[in-house]
Every structure is written in C-alpha cells, then in structure tokens.
Amino acid sequence: MEANELARATWRTATYSQGNGACVEVAGLGGGRVAVRDTKDRTGPAIVITAEQWRTFVASTQRRDLA
Numbered sequence: 001m002e003a004n005e006l007a008r009a010t011w012r013t014a015t016y017s018q019g020n021g022a023c024v025e026v027a028g029l030g031g032g033r034v035a036v037r038d039t040k041d042r043t044g045p046a047i048v049i050t051a052e053q054w055r056t057f058v059a060s061t062q063r064r065d066l067a
Helices: 053-061
Strands: 024-029 035-039 046-050
Touching: 035 053, 046 053
Parallel strands: none
Antiparallel strands: 024 035, 035 046
C-alpha cells in the first residue's frame, strides 16, 4: 500500500451514525480493497480488507449474526 493512500482516501461514515463519534468510517481503496477506521481516532490505525470481506461483514451485521 502506498504510504499516504489512507490519508488521500475519501472516508464515509456509516449511514446509521448518530454523529456522536461512536461509529466507523470506510473508504474504498485501489485494487478492490476497503479501509475501516474508528471515528473516535481518525489519525489512528485502519484495517484494510478485501471488498468481499467487507460485503460479508455488512451482511452479517444486517442479519445480526455477529457474536
């Protein structure tokens, strides 16, 4: 990953966010990757996963299938 790719990314806050900072942000990256970070620490670390992993995560949360 290019060193400043996360800094240049366009981040989106979850649609269900209530604006209280207790949410996540996501950004599409090159190569079909998705970055996820905590809105409370925007300069902190982000995880980078594949688009397929992101779709699986979103589907699991919609089904409330996370333990």
